[in-house]
Amino acid sequence: MQKYLRIVYVVAICLAVGYLSSLVTAESVKTWYPTLKKPFFNPPNWIFAPVWSLLYVLMGIAGGLVWNQLENNRELVKKGLFFFTVQLLLNALWSYLFFGLHNILLAVIEIILLWLIVFETYLIFKKIDKTAAKLFIPYILWISFATILTIFIYILNF
Known part of the structure; x- marks a missing residue:
């Protein structure tokens, strides 16, 4: 498979996972989620879809770049792609x-x-492809924010 096709393939998988996740959230965002107490730093609902779309694309590119290194470092790439999948x-x-x-x-x-x-x-990605690792940084930052937000929502609604 050509290098670019691998990237496109992984981006498509990431976007598909995002789409399936959105199906789970769609109803609750309208009904249940508005009833929760949220911290002052809770972003508006409209921000989540574009942010997640961008993150899934960056994540997919990173995964594709790592997959492209399979011939150079088979075991580490397999480990990286396993963690990526998890x-x-x-x-x-x-x-x-x-x-x-x-x-x-x-x-x-x-x-x-x-x-x-x-x-x-x-x-793991950092050991395989520096660009792939850099593409994961916005995701790490967003998940860090989402972790704090989830914890605060739990505390406020306990």
Whole structure:
């Protein structure tokens, strides 16, 4: 598979995961989420879709760049892509726990695990492709913010 096709393929997978996650959140954003107490730094709802779309594209490019290094460092790339896949699944799981099940405590626990896996993915990517690692930095920052936001929402609604 050509290098660019790998990147396009991984971007498409990331966007598909984002789309599926949005299906879980759509109803709750209109019904349940507005009833929650939120901290003063909670962003407006309209910001989430464009931010996540951008993050999924950056994440996909990073994953594709790492996949392109398979011939150069097979074991490390396989490890990096494993962690990448796990973080992508955990990313989708958070939406299900928070918006689907309305279980904020489980979402807090899960997003902390997600942050750890995302950071580990970043560290592995950094050993494989510096550009891929840099593309993960906005994601790490957003997940850090989302972790703090989720914790505050839990505290305010406990």
